[in-house]
Amino acid sequence: MILSARQVSKSYGARQVLKEVSLTCSEGEICGLIGPNGAGKSTLFRILMGLVSLDSGSLDLRSKSPKPLGGIIEKPALYGYLSARENLRVFSRIQGLTLTAKHYGALMEQVGLSPDRHDPVRNYSMGMKQRLGLAIALLNNPDCVILDEPFSGLDPIGIRALQDQVRTLAGKRGIGVLISSHNLVELGDLCDRLYVINQGEIIREGPAQKVLQAAARGYLLFGEGLQGSRVLNSLHVEYRKGSALLFPDSRPIGAILNELTREEGVTLRGCIPQTDLRTLFEKEAS
Amino acid sequence: MSWKKCIWGILLLGGGLCAQEVDPDLLRWKERMDSITGFQARVRMEVDISFVNMPVKYARVSYRKGEAIRIASEDFVMIPKRGLDLTLNELYEYPFMTLNLGKVRFADRECEMIKVIPTTDKSDYSIATLWLDTSALRILRSQISTKKNGVFDIVYRYTGRQQELPSEINVEFAVSGVKIPLRFLGKDTQVDREGMKGSTEEKGAIILQLEDVQLSRIQ
Amino acid sequence: MRNLLLTELFKIFRQRKTYYAIAAVFVLEAFIMVSAYYQGREILEVLLENLKESFEFRGDLLNANLIIYLVLNSFWFHIPLILMIVVSGFLTSEYKDRTVEAILLQPVSKWQLIVSKYLAALIFTVFILAVLVGSTFLLSYALFGKGDLVVFLEGLSFFESREALRRLILAFLTGSLTMVFYAVVSLTLAVLLQEATVTWIVAALFLIGTTLLLRLDFHSDLLNTYFFPKLTDTWQSLFYPEVPNGVILRKNAALGAYTFLFALIGIWVFQKRDIK
Numbered sequence: 195m196i197l198s199a200r201q202v203s204k205s206y207g208a209r210q211v212l213k214e215v216s217l218t219c220s221e222g223e224i225c226g227l228i229g230p231n232g233a234g235k236s237t238l239f240r241i242l243m244g245l246v247s248l249d250s251g252s253l254d255l256r257s258k259s260p261k262p263l264g265g266i267i268e269k270p271a272l273y274g275y276l277s278a279r280e281n282l283r284v285f286s287r288i289q290g291l292t293l294t295a296k297h298y299g300a301l302m303e304q305v306g307l308s309p310d311r312h313d314p315v316r317n318y319s320m321g322m323k324q325r326l327g328l329a330i331a332l333l334n335n336p337d338c339v340i341l342d343e344p345f346s347g348l349d350p351i352g353i354r355a356l357q358d359q360v361r362t363l364a365g366k367r368g369i370g371v372l373i374s375s376h377n378l379v380e381l382g383d384l385c386d387r388l389y390v391i392n393q394g395e396i397i398r399e400g401p402a403q404k405v406l407q408a409a410a411r412g413y414l415l416f417g418e419g420l421q422g423s424r425v426l427n428s429l430h431v432e433y434r435k436g437s438a439l440l441f442p443d444s445r446p447i448g449a450i451l452n453e454l455t456r457e458e459g460v461t462l463r464g465c466i467p468q469t470d471l472r473t474l475f476e477k478e479a480s
Numbered sequence: 481m482s483w484k485k486c487i488w489g490i491l492l493l494g495g496g497l498c499a500q501e502v503d504p505d506l507l508r509w510k511e512r513m514d515s516i517t518g519f520q521a522r523v524r525m526e527v528d529i530s531f532v533n534m535p536v537k538y539a540r541v542s543y544r545k546g547e548a549i550r551i552a553s554e555d556f557v558m559i560p561k562r563g564l565d566l567t568l569n570e571l572y573e574y575p576f577m578t579l580n581l582g583k584v585r586f587a588d589r590e591c592e593m594i595k596v597i598p599t600t601d602k603s604d605y606s607i608a609t610l611w612l613d614t615s616a617l618r619i620l621r622s623q624i625s626t627k628k629n630g631v632f633d634i635v636y637r638y639t640g641r642q643q644e645l646p647s648e649i650n651v652e653f654a655v656s657g658v659k660i661p662l663r664f665l666g667k668d669t670q671v672d673r674e675g676m677k678g679s680t681e682e683k684g685a686i687i688l689q690l691e692d693v694q695l696s697r698i699q
Numbered sequence: 700m701r702n703l704l705l706t707e708l709f710k711i712f713r714q715r716k717t718y719y720a721i722a723a724v725f726v727l728e729a730f731i732m733v734s735a736y737y738q739g740r741e742i743l744e745v746l747l748e749n750l751k752e753s754f755e756f757r758g759d760l761l762n763a764n765l766i767i768y769l770v771l772n773s774f775w776f777h778i779p780l781i782l783m784i785v786v787s788g789f790l791t792s793e794y795k796d797r798t799v800e801a802i803l804l805q806p807v808s809k810w811q812l813i814v815s816k817y818l819a820a821l822i823f824t825v826f827i828l829a830v831l832v833g834s835t836f837l838l839s840y841a842l843f844g845k846g847d848l849v850v851f852l853e854g855l856s857f858f859e860s861r862e863a864l865r866r867l868i869l870a871f872l873t874g875s876l877t878m879v880f881y882a883v884v885s886l887t888l889a890v891l892l893q894e895a896t897v898t899w900i901v902a903a904l905f906l907i908g909t910t911l912l913l914r915l916d917f918h919s920d921l922l923n924t925y926f927f928p929k930l931t932d933t934w935q936s937l938f939y940p941e942v943p944n945g946v947i948l949r950k951n952a953a954l955g956a957y958t959f960l961f962a963l964i965g966i967w968v969f970q971k972r973d974i975k
């Protein structure tokens with residue numbers, strides 16, 4: 195475990211923005227933090243990065259790196275009047291790194307930026323700025339990277355590219371990644387572990403798929419012969435073109451799928467849980 | 481001023497004195513000064529005015545008979561309008577008459593007090609008073625009332641008995657305070673702006689010391 | 700810290716607005732020199748009017764030293780105003796662009812960052828002043844030649860050319876302390892207020908207030924001598940006939956202490972505040 199936050203609380207005046215929040219992130223693990231706007235995600239990340247002080251609780255950072263944590267909070271903050279290379283130079287020099295031109299070029303290529311581009315960063319698209327922000331976050335080899343809403347403003351290709359990079363960081367470089375979003379789709383199949391935060395409290399946590407399934411209101415099935423299925427027709431189902439939205443009863447979804455495929459010979463091509471956000475953001479019954 | 485001349489004229493006639501001739505002692509002094517064809521000297525100038533702070537200045541003064549006095553300096557210098565005309569040629573530029581007021585003592589010397597009065601309106605002074613040391617044949621003091629520049633009271637000091645030219649000249653005059661241009665960007669917290677408009681006159685002086693004097697005379 | 704400082708200077712000199720500020724200083728200087736030349740004769744005419752009754756003048760008082768003295772008088776207001784706007788922008792622009800946050804996401808401590816900002820502001824101020832002083836002296840001597848300097852300060856004082864040059868140089872050095880003070884204050888205001896326009900307005904108010912308080916009599920020797928607005932014109936004392944060296948040194952030391960105090964306030968607040 196690299197990063198651990200225990201019982202972290204923070205208030206601004208009478209308004210409590212974080213209530214006894216605890217989370218951990220280990221080497222090579224991708225942890226997601228999902229919550230609606232104003233849930234406290236950014237505040238928590240600012241506390242983890244040392245930008246904001248906590249009122250109570252503790253932070254534990256187990257890293258020998260000179261830069262244990264790297265990160266981007268909200269949109270990447272860059273010097274618009276400098277080029278990408280100059281931005282990297284500024285951020286590396288301030289932490290005592292002396293990198294060569296070759297290093298900068300390699301860093302830029304690593305995040306998908308062209309090392310030959312010299313115009314000021316203010317001319318860059320949001321996606322390119324995100325990449326540069328990530329390159330800066332990765333300077334000095336942090337053990338853990340915190341990315342706050344990194345997908346906002348990106349197109350689907352940009353989102354996909356960033357997701358791939360996050361997987362590479364965790365999988366190949368063993369960096370722990372803590373990533374937040376208010377969008378389930380972006381985090382759903384990326385994270386190993388998911389924390390759900392609402393009104394400053396962690397209300398759900400656990401392996402990502404488990405957390406999502408627990409709040410799933412239905413399953414979207416893709417396959418052939420769905421409309422004629424006796425099993426489906428005995429349940430609450432909505433048929434769409436080429437798919438069926440199943441609202442299972444008390445039976446586990448696995449058992450229903452088993453019946454469909456083995457007993458009725460239905461060819462299933464996909465089963466996507468439809469997480470109900472309202473349910474997800476409600477506190478779990480203890 | 482012509483009214484002054486009228487009064488003097490009446491006094492002269494009333495006193496029965498002959499005012500048409502130049503005083504003989506003054507003539508003797510003039511002849512002595514006329515023997516000097518020129519001189520050069522280094523002049524040390526020290527301004528003594530309450531509202532002026534000026535360091536001691538040096539200049540080179542040169543005079544050739546028949547020409548105006550020349551003063552040269554590398555720095556900015558303030559030359560008194562009266563005082564460096566050591567032969568008093570400026571008084572003789574236009575016709576004048578003299579009036580001997582008799583013997584007086586000045587600087588421990590017995591002098592003749594002689595009034596010099598121009599008889600034409602063209603001169604730039606209205607009356608001058610000279611204290612002439614007749615035994616050493618030197619002017620010890622002059623007081624010149626100019627028409628435009630006020631009164632200059634000049635005291636001459638000599639080092640040697642035979643010296644024709646003074647070694648020190650003390651020029652006193654009346655001067656008004658400084659006018660301050662309101663836009664002059666200086667520290668003006670102490671400025672008396674009312675006083676600026678009609679400032680009272682006060683006495684000022686400049687002390688001139690002649691050094692390294694080189695005289696040329698008629699042979 | 701050295702890396703941070705060098706990076707700050709790099710950022711300052713890579714921004715266009717820095718060069719606008721330098722250009723503004725030059726334009727101001729040129730304007731003052733031109734107007735000093737045209738008004739200089741008029742000023743001298745008035746100043747020396749009464750003396751002209753008793754004296755003839757040899758030498759020209761409208762020379763480089765007078766022009767430089769009139770440029771020096773621009774220290775009263777114009778240069779501090781430009782400096783305060785530019786220096787406060789070193790921090791407010793970073794708050795606006797959120798690059799303060801970005802820097803603190805790296806292993807850089809808050810106090811190191813803010814101290815490097817103050818040091819960079821100091822270096823920048825000294826640089827601007829060196830450019831101003833150097834160009835003023837060069838241009839003035841080239842165009843107007845040397846000569847005596849006349850100053851009205853409790854009377855009319857004349858200084859010979861060499862003495863005038865010495866006093867003018869010392870006056871610029873002393874005046875530079877005042878400029879550094881204003882630069883540090885503007886950076887502290889930027890720490891406190893964070894937003895650019897509000898900081899400019901408050902900085903301008905501070906400058907105006909200081910200039911007004913300078914002329915006020917507080918009926919207390921201590922306040923009249925050591926209250927900080929009273930220390931901002933110490934350079935003028937170099938043009939008294941007898942230079943009060945002791946007083947000047949004490950006032951400069953006091954202004955240095957105020958500068959340090961304002962910097963400490965800024966560092967403390969920056970250290971304590973969350974970066975939201």
